[in-house]
Amino acid sequence: NSIITLPSGEHIITYTAYDACGNSSATSFEVTVEDNTAPTVICKGEVFVGLNSNGQAYLLPKHLNDGSFDGCGIDSMKVARMVVGGLIPDSNFVSSIDFNCADAGRTIMVALRVWDTNGNSNSCMVEVIVQDKLPPYITKCPKDITLDCQADYEDLNVTGRPDYVDNCEVISVKK
16 A cells, blocks of 8 residues: 555556566546645734835735645735725735835725635635824924013914924924
8 A cells, every 4th residue: 555645636556467477458547636625725823014114114025925835835925905895816916015104094905815826725714903103293393582571482483393304294393
């Protein structure tokens, strides 16, 4: 008894029987091996992405994958933002999802889809939390001024506004 492992496709198997005198007889038959089993897709739980100094972040399949596998081999992995209704066509899956300042502070549901070497696929979903952890940076303060004690020192129209840079929009400037 021996176990034969065959890849997907068509194969010819030949059995040959021998007697004690060395005579033999053979018969062959064809075996078709099909892979109809989708990959096992394993996603990480919750994923955090941080916006960079340009207000962008990129999410790759490797950031979501947590050990997906397939008996015949993994061919590719792609990601997509979830859509209304939940059924995402293959054409929506891409090699990288881009996030920007409009996504900051939001939790966005994304999907990881894995294809095996025979075209079978399976997906899992992950919540992605987009963070902007970079504070604004003040590049120049207003000039020193002297105010009357009755002046509203919190009014930036009176005191002047600083120059600043930020990867995302600054919502307010306060003294």
